[in-house]
Amino acid sequence: MDDRTMTIGIVIVAAGRGERAGSLEDGPKQYRRIGGRPVITHTLERFLTWSRSGPIVVVIHRDDEALFAEACGKLPGAERVITTFGGETRQRSVYEGLRALSGTDATHVMIHDAARPFVDRDVLDRVAQALDEGQEGVLPAIPVTDTLKRGGSDGLVHDTVPRAGLYAAQTPQSFHLSAIRIAHEKAAALRREDFTDDASIAEWAGLTVTLVEGSVDNIKLTVKRDIAMADEKLSQSTLPA
Ligand code: CTP
Ligand code: MG
Known part of the structure; x- marks a missing residue:
């Protein structure tokens, strides 16, 4: 059931430098082209065209204003996008995005x-439904299918980690805005700057995080090869890019 008093704000973090994807030669990965358009154009469009999106904040790097305007300025609905500048870490960039969103009705x-351009409506709907049901935190994830090994610095396999109950975390991770903002503030005050996602900050702060089914397509473009594969996938697709 839709909670009519609920407004889902969106924070897209796009202030990273994409070092593992070879940004030194090719620039930040979120502005690289797949299917003829920058990665971030695909990502933002997914949210601009989702019926339940409220205010949208995109967190960009100070050096990328022109790149962002060129990539997204002409998208239908772009005028409702708020931009703000990110920080040195993903955690810091999210915090800046949450601050910007706090000035809206979200x-x-x-x-x-931003590096997950293939998130689809089904994942967004599943996450929103969990919020509708009153969950404090929601994490889309997929069960791990590879067999997991723990290795040592000696290059040897030490043991096999049972994979039952293990999930690979995706985004969009979703929360009550004030609860996750307070959790981020606490982490910053205690100089805990080592969290790699928001669910781990929420868990650390004592919020309950619920799992919902993610999607195998919702990959994060991380290394060069991911970008080449994403480009191939879109070029072969019969759907419009
Ligand atoms: N991100 C961000 N601000 C940072 C670091 C990351 O907004 N200081 C964003 C990235 O732009 C990306 C997402 O967080 O959309 C996930 O981060 P990751 O895949 O690690 O991207 P980068 O940090 O850019 O890549 P790398 O770690 O290889 O440098
Ligand atoms: Mg990174």
């Missing part, structure tokens, strides 16, 4: 990586 937030 009651809840979905925090998404």
Whole structure:
């Protein structure tokens, strides 16, 4: 059931430098082209065209204003996008996005990586439904399917980690806006700057985080090869890019 008093704000973090994807030669990965358009154009469009998106904040790097304007300025609905500058870490960039969103009517937030352009409506709907049901925190994830090994610095396999109950975390991770903002503030005050996602900050702060089914397509473009594969996938697709 839709909670009519609920407004889902969106924070897309796009202030990273993409070092593992070879940004030194090719620039930040979120502005690289797949299917003829920058990665971030695909990502933002997914949220601009989702019927339940409230205010949208995109967190960009100070050096990328022109790149962002060129990539997204002409998208239908772009005029409702708020931009703000990110920080040195993903955690810091999310915090800046949450601050910007706090000036809007958003009651809840979905925090998404710009580097995940293939998030689909089904995942967004599942996450929103869990928020509708009153969950404090929601994490889309997929069960781990590879067999997991723990290795040592000696290059040897030490043991096999049972994979039952293990999930690979995706985004958009979603929360009550004030609860996740307070959790981020606490982490910053205690100089805990080592969290790699928002669900781990929420868990650390004592919020309950519920799992919902993610999607195998909702990959994060991390290394060069991911970008080449994403480009191939879109070029082969019969759907418009
Ligand atoms: N991100 C951000 N601010 C940072 C670091 C990361 O907004 N200081 C964003 C990235 O732009 C990306 C998402 O967080 O959309 C996930 O981070 P990751 O895949 O690690 O991207 P980068 O940090 O850019 O890449 P790398 O770690 O390889 O440098
Ligand atoms: Mg990074």
